[in-house]
């Protein structure tokens with residue numbers, strides 16, 4: 001199989017404009033003859049569905065929550081990047097492009113990333129026009145803050161609720177199209193399969209989560225905007241329902257899965273407090289603008305702290321190790337996420353952790369409060385501080401926050417070309433569900449940017465190019481392929497319900513999560529990965545013989561919903577391990593202990609691994625086949641990332 | 645801690661439903677309320693009994709998916725979402741009564757899960773600025789005073805959970821609707837459709853079967869996002885100035 005990324009010819013800065021000019025258009029009057037399915041109503045899905053409906057296409061939009069407004073994007077806190085250079089601090093499209101490529105440790109496509117930076121400026125305009133209340137300065141203009149991995153202030157925000165405000169903006173645009181009759185909404189509906197007829201995506205099979213009805217929907221194109229798969233780790237900052245099912249079913253129908261092992265572990269999350277924990281809570285990275293990360297200088301002091309003999313405020317200045325500022329003087333607390341996370345792990349491994357479990361470091365606002373007053377800090381981060389206090393029972397204005405890294409985002413996802421189309425014609429992947437723009441590590445505030453870039457400004461053009469070459473006649477849902485797919489979904493449901501098992505679905509999910517965290521988390525080794533692979537195989541077998549899925553299909557059945565998702569996570573977990581094993585280098589969030597510089601930084605191997613790994617499913621219990629898309633860098637020079 | 649839970653069980657939206665009592669033990673004070681229910685559900689599942697169904701997703705207090713009427717209060721004793729409520733707010737040995745939102749416009753689907761799509765339809769009636777993607781002015785072209793932007797933001801933080809409706813003896817959706825109307829009425833971008841918006845959204849609210857507002861303020865007191873009742877006053881002003889000049893009467 002040859003992977004054609006369809007990157008347009010020409011100089012980097014002209015590729016997207018040239019491409020937009022060269023691709024085919026659907027005449028306005030003919031757009032109503034095409035149906036598009038959009039699965040997912042997060043930033044990517046809602047913006048795509050609204051924009052396509054505005055153009056005149058007939059759109060069906062699906063989500064598993066009770067309302068499109070509740071997609072996981074709602075939870076994003078810190079902000080969205082855009083190369084507006086409103087601060088006059090030296091930002092530009094090229095700088096945003098460069099920061100993103102470098103931040104991703106040179107494992108993303110230049111052309112895609114440049115386009116992302118280019119359209120970033122339009123996103124902010126669009127959102128403001130919709131009535132998104134971004135933070136403003138006293139003069140009435142938009143405010144910015146800085147974020148990890150960048151030395152300019154280009155992040156737009158709405159207090160600590162940026163994702164909410166952006167999503168509500170996209171949701172309002174979507175709602176308007178529902179009112180116009182151009183979008184039909186299917187909430188509480190889960191996509192169970194993609195239907196491929198004659199090699200082209202022709203529709204999907206869904207389960208109505210209230211009635212259990214299995215239904216087919218056909219369309220000329222299918223867009224998967226179904227988010228990331230961080231919940232393979234059980235504990236993550238993702239919403240409880242976030243899952244890989246849609247992407248995974250597409251994968252099993254032939255869509256390639258790219259860089260599945262590239263996972264982002266976010267440095268600033270509230271540490272695990274006990275076995276009952278169902279999810280982890282992120283404390284926005286923006287806090288690193290004003291908070292200083294530290295641990296005690298010695299193990300002995302940490303021990304006293306853990307025993308409760310002293311508190312953080314008792315520790316003298318000279319006994320504090322601000323390890324990020326010490327090791328990375330120029331970026332300090334604002335180093336990229338992978339670097340910050342790994343360093344937190346190192347100091348905790350040395351026995352210098354600051355809570356009972358030994359897995360936490362301080363994020364301290366004492367100096368910022370002294371400098372700026374408590375009032376100003378409250379205005380910037382009030383809701384985050386409140387949330388922290390609610391969850392932990394501690395007051396971060398008085399004692400430093402405790403934080404630890406947690407799984408947060410998945411850079412890997414469905415392989416797509418420059419048009420965001422998977423290798424299955426007519427099947428697209430947008431937002432976190434694709435692999436396209438963040439390489440091996442995503443910079444803060446770039447996921448919101450990517451989701452909205454894909455949905456508002458890329459797909460409206462690229463899907464038109466495909467549809468213009470597609471006949472109006474649609475495959476009917478009584479086509480044998482739809483019937484077959486429906487039957488397979490029904491069989492799988494019966495199979496799950498019929499297993500005479502004893503263990504709950506969560507029991508398996510937790511075990512899978514622990515294997516993934518221990519062996520495919522912040523640090524990975526060949527030996528550990530191999531062990532994990534056999535553990536997952538065993539767990540999978542046990543799942544299919546000993547899981548107990550309660551209730552029936554023809555009802556609202558949350559244990560059946562979860563069972564489907566966990567079954568898919570088990571298969572994905574194994575592929576992530578394969579991918580991590582194959583990549584004999586360290587890059588970004590993928591840190592193989594065997595490959596590091598003497599200072600403990602990720603050691604890339606550009607000669608052998610400057611490629612996208614794209615995995616092909618070939619059959620139940622068979623090893624997946626690896627395809628490589630070489631990454632060509634014509635504009636940036638590959639260097640060892642340095643944030644010193 | 646050990647607790648007795650008195651939970652509303654209802655098979656589907658035609659079943660009559662009723663309370664059932666459950667016991668849970670060894671509950672940690674650090675657990676969230678939903679994690680406590682997870683413990684109950686694991687217990688039930690191990691015994692082969694159907695778990696208690698409830699809505700939730702983000703568990704960060706922002707998606708608005710979780711609900712629950714706990715001891716007679718939406719989202720329980722604190723002014724927060726149920727997912728952000730922790731067991732340290734309860735006492736060992738306590739009996740906790742858990743019900744779904746009760747409102748004609750929010751039918752119960754199963755156990756504690758209700759249908760809140762009426763809220764979506766209210767937004768569809770006009771909770772937007774009619775701009776298409778592309779072709780909009782530069783974001784800094786229209787300065788907005790910080791005070792106005794902040795106030796609009798406050799209204800915009802509504803999470804659409806429905807606690808305001810559940811708290812109101814008339815099951816009125818005024819707080820929810822007024823939050824969106826106010827946000828857009830305050831911003832320059834919302835001016836063009838201002839009058840029509842208030843009219844249409846209020847008409848839809850009535851059509852969904854939500855009750856009238858009698859200004860008791862119960863909604864504001866229970867809103868996890870602190871949406872202020874002044875928004876209702878603002879919406880009323882918008883509405884009256886709209887109907888006076890309306891072409892739709």
Ligand SMILES: Cc1cc2nc3c(=O)[nH]c(=O)nc-3n(C[C@H](O)[C@H](O)[C@H](O)COP(=O)(O)OP(=O)(O)OC[C@H]3O[C@@H](n4cnc5c(N)ncnc54)[C@H](O)[C@@H]3O)c2cc1C
Pocket residue numbers: 039040041042043044045062063064065068070071072073074075076077078079080162163189190191192225226227228237238239242243245246282408409430431432433444445446447448449451
């Ligand atoms: C706590 C947190 C904070 C974050 N903060 C930031 C930030 O400050 N800045 C930033 O840039 N990024 C941030 N991110 C990352 C960012 O929020 C996400 O990457 C992004 O929102 C993903 O958007 P999406 O549209 O791709 O998917 P999502 O928003 O995850 O939406 C997925 C959609 O797909 C639907 N879906 C999924 N599976 C199915 C199925 N099988 N059938 C039907 N529907 C399905 C869901 O219902 C949902 O509508 C944060 C992430 C987290 C977890």
Ligand code: SF4
Pocket residue numbers: 801802803804805806807808809819820823866867868869870871
């Ligand atoms: S106004 Fe408050 S209580 Fe009502 S839906 Fe919005 S956030 Fe919930």
Ligand code: FES
Pocket residue numbers: 699700701702703704705706707708709710725726727728
């Ligand atoms: S689960 Fe999202 S607000 Fe409670």
